[in-house]
Amino acid sequence: MAISNFAEELLARIGPGGVRVGADVDPRHRHDWTVEMPPDGAPLAVVYPRNAEEVSAVLRLCQAHRRPVVVQGGLTGLAGGATPVDGCVVLSMERMRAIEEVDTDAGTMTVQAGVTLQTVQEAADAAGLLFPLDLGARGSCLIGGNLSTNAGGNRVLRYGMMRDLVLGLEVVLADGTVVTSLNKMLKNNAGYDLKHLFIGTEGTLGVVTRAVLRLHPKPRSVCTALCAVADYDAVLRLLRLARERLGGTLSAFEVMWPEVYRRAEAALGRPAPLPHGHGAYVLVEAMGSDQAPDQERFEAILQRSFEDGIVADAVLAQSGEQTAAFWTIRDTCGEFGRIIAPAVGFDVSIPVGRIGEFVTLCQDRLAARWPDAESVYFGHVADGNIHIGVKVAEDPLPVHAIDVVVYEAVQEFHGSVSAEHGIGVLKKEFLPYSVSPEAIALMRTVKAALDPNGILNPGKVVDPVTA
Amino acid sequence: MAISNFAEELLARIGPGGVRVGADVDPRHRHDWTVEMPPDGAPLAVVYPRNAEEVSAVLRLCQAHRRPVVVQGGLTGLAGGATPVDGCVVLSMERMRAIEEVDTDAGTMTVQAGVTLQTVQEAADAAGLLFPLDLGARGSCLIGGNLSTNAGGNRVLRYGMMRDLVLGLEVVLADGTVVTSLNKMLKNNAGYDLKHLFIGTEGTLGVVTRAVLRLHPKPRSVCTALCAVADYDAVLRLLRLARERLGGTLSAFEVMWPEVYRRAEAALGRPAPLPHGHGAYVLVEAMGSDQAPDQERFEAILQRSFEDGIVADAVLAQSGEQTAAFWTIRDTCGEFGRIIAPAVGFDVSIPVGRIGEFVTLCQDRLAARWPDAESVYFGHVADGNIHIGVKVAEDPLPVHAIDVVVYEAVQEFHGSVSAEHGIGVLKKEFLPYSVSPEAIALMRTVKAALDPNGILNPGKVVDPVTA
Numbered sequence A, B: 001m002a003i004s005n006f007a008e009e010l011l012a013r014i015g016p017g018g019v020r021v022g023a024d025v026d027p028r029h030r031h032d033w034t035v036e037m038p039p040d041g042a043p044l045a046v047v048y049p050r051n052a053e054e055v056s057a058v059l060r061l062c063q064a065h066r067r068p069v070v071v072q073g074g075l076t077g078l079a080g081g082a083t084p085v086d087g088c089v090v091l092s093m094e095r096m097r098a099i100e101e102v103d104t105d106a107g108t109m110t111v112q113a114g115v116t117l118q119t120v121q122e123a124a125d126a127a128g129l130l131f132p133l134d135l136g137a138r139g140s141c142l143i144g145g146n147l148s149t150n151a152g153g154n155r156v157l158r159y160g161m162m163r164d165l166v167l168g169l170e171v172v173l174a175d176g177t178v179v180t181s182l183n184k185m186l187k188n189n190a191g192y193d194l195k196h197l198f199i200g201t202e203g204t205l206g207v208v209t210r211a212v213l214r215l216h217p218k219p220r221s222v223c224t225a226l227c228a229v230a231d232y233d234a235v236l237r238l239l240r241l242a243r244e245r246l247g248g249t250l251s252a253f254e255v256m257w258p259e260v261y262r263r264a265e266a267a268l269g270r271p272a273p274l275p276h277g278h279g280a281y282v283l284v285e286a287m288g289s290d291q292a293p294d295q296e297r298f299e300a301i302l303q304r305s306f307e308d309g310i311v312a313d314a315v316l317a318q319s320g321e322q323t324a325a326f327w328t329i330r331d332t333c334g335e336f337g338r339i340i341a342p343a344v345g346f347d348v349s350i351p352v353g354r355i356g357e358f359v360t361l362c363q364d365r366l367a368a369r370w371p372d373a374e375s376v377y378f379g380h381v382a383d384g385n386i387h388i389g390v391k392v393a394e395d396p397l398p399v400h401a402i403d404v405v406v407y408e409a410v411q412e413f414h415g416s417v418s419a420e421h422g423i424g425v426l427k428k429e430f431l432p433y434s435v436s437p438e439a440i441a442l443m444r445t446v447k448a449a450l451d452p453n454g455i456l457n458p459g460k461v462v463d464p465v466t467a
Helices: A003-014 A052-064 A117-126 A143-149 A232-246 A258-268 A291-307 A320-333 A352-369 A399-412 A428-433 A437-450 B003-014 B052-064 B117-126 B143-148 B232-246 B258-268 B291-307 B320-333 B352-369 B399-412 B428-433 B437-450
Strands: A019-021 A045-047 A069-072 A089-092 A099-103 A108-112 A166-172 A178-181 A207-214 A221-229 A250-256 A280-288 A311-316 A344-349 A374-380 A385-391 B019-021 B045-047 B069-072 B089-092 B099-103 B108-112 B166-172 B178-181 B207-214 B221-229 B250-256 B280-288 B313-316 B344-349 B374-380 B385-391
Touching (some): A003 A019, A003 A052, A069 A143, A099 A117, A117 A143, A143 A207, A178 B437, A221 A320, A232 A280, A232 A291, A232 A311, A232 A352, A250 A258, A250 A320, A258 A280, A280 A291, A280 A320, A291 A311, A291 B291, A344 A399, A352 A374, A385 A399, A399 A428, A437 B178, A437 B437, B003 B019, B052 B069, B052 B089, B069 B143, B221 B291, B221 B320, B232 B280, B250 B258, B258 B320, B280 B291, B291 B313, B320 B374, B344 B399, B352 B374, B352 B399, B385 B399, B399 B428, B428 B437
Parallel strands (some): A045 A089, A069 A089, B045 B089, B069 B089
Antiparallel strands (some): A099 A108, A166 A207, A221 A311, A250 A280, A344 A385, A374 A385, B108 B207, B166 B178, B221 B313, B344 B385, B374 B385
């Protein structure tokens, strides 16, 4: 079948309102937010389906013609996972924006894959409940993308990643089969739990069209403090104390190393809540159920941390404004464009107890290779997740060489080359640094079983099994 | 290769201390705790491996000879998932009892698959942390069995099921390949999250040999009340109030229908904490961080529930003894042998808001078919999980006919035929009552990809793809 016939078939199945072909394809579908832009291709067409049946029609056609399919959500990914390949059909989920049901008894929300994260958060809030996933792209990213990348963000410590917030899925397989498992129960052991094949697999095993999300009760109190400590050993002692005394209400434990703290303050152009000169800064947050007694206890724990010589200086937020100020300095650390551009960014994880050593090792190795290297470190330390920015004077930036230095260190510490952003195309080369050859082989076995002709998001995460 | 040669090969690979053959096989390996005993077979041999390498040696040999392999843990399963088939090799994990590491910084424990749940709980407690999975068989069941059945139990509402408490696994595949992914980080998106292929798949896709478990901070307060309400609508109103006011500390919400409450009291032979005549009894528990203020708030919520006309009568536990008394009546509901024997037992889940209707429908349909039918209902309602016991006068008990009545109702309510016990052999026939044909086909695709010759736990969960 010639390309023009294929396009006509697409139009016949979806209708002209839902398909753009060739030169009519909006160029925004060519790339996502990934800075280190992977090489992209020109899509043959972009389809905007309205439901699983239309997705199925597209996949059946593409399967028959072995035409690659790349699913796109809000295009806010940071690993190039939604980058089109030449001649592919892009499935853009942006017309599938229905919130189908909020069940306050079950504590669930059933949505189409194209709803934005923020819309879900707001709908949960309006129903008196909480959808706890939260990340900077909330207004643009779509739930389907959160699912396919297993998104993380700010509240993982307390509520888990996206995977932990999904009860049921509707998925379209590579051959167009629609698998509907819109489970609403917390407990369900009826056979294999198939949803995990599609969460965090970046559109390489199927296309998610609907999801049942798990809602949580709203926390009724928030206590926040910014603490300064001498070194990473004190960070660990503070974490131990917080876990022990806060009894499971600990919801954030964000650590900033001194250099990133200094740069974030400079970028903000006003004094940070605590002075410089300390070994690390920790934003501690607890979400509980009663503000007054919770705040009292939180204060007592801080007091204890002083007495035990763990914390050198601290401020406890007394208002929403102060809380916001603490989070602003933390969030500014993540804006590499303002504090360390042009830099290579990393999103890795390391077992919590060894993150201090890991940071020192990275600093040493970077300095040994590039005496003018600058690097910044901060992260959701209780989750093991560290974000790193590295800049050297070399022009152009030796991205690959820097990658190798950092990922080799990750490998030595049994860490992960991707804590929350996924693998996409950008990190594929480095997957073996944290996953064994046997595990990669098993991923390829699964890929071959679910997508034997390799039409789904080709080139991402793992390569197909070669004959 | 003749059977005797095969056995010799086994002995050569594992050593005589780790293998029992033919008549020397201990008969306890023939069945688990399942009451409705599925037909079992005679194992050719039982192997007691000490590590993944020995498991791998056994699997390579069995794969070469297409010999079935059945993995056994503590043999406490309730769906016949560990029942041997004729001529199989049983892999008993009971010698793999090492706790390899407790990492208090990462909040993890690395164990071999043969450690009992209770040993894990105790080791976590000794380290000042909590391993929250808890169920009646804690002293006998092994972590490997908890993993392969995705065990649930009493604290799912707050901490999730076994799946949510595992960070990494070591698994041996059907061909003997050892896949080691002993991840210790909460955040890790490095490729497909393969562990979910082995959690809750009842030994049909691989053999788990080691696991990294997630430990939680210990809760520092427990508040417990037993409440009497008029009907299921009041149950739902109480649940809404508890979720809203307890801000995520709600840890149990156990509902007993009047008949099961009455029988549990009779079995215990002493007056229950609340009188009869109410429409339902609810055990509410919250785990927080500070006993005195938490108890005060809990009491205020109960007070509010009276004022709003939700709760008709209630007792708030003022001591550990009273708390235990509340749980004793709840736990006695589950002892069908004492309260409704001989009965057919069910472990199903139903969307929370519709459980009341579901119970009424079951009662009506059972009465229509067997006018002398007796049935009891209780469960972890906030999880959607209901346990049912059904007895009729017919002798022998018409198990299959009763199954059909109940599972048809489950199907109509989009529930699950197995909330926490798994499918095994016992519920295989009923899997289509809560899983679509497309989903079952996908399970079979996965099974064929990971175990193409069908040697792993044959006959359990799903049938292999037929040529």
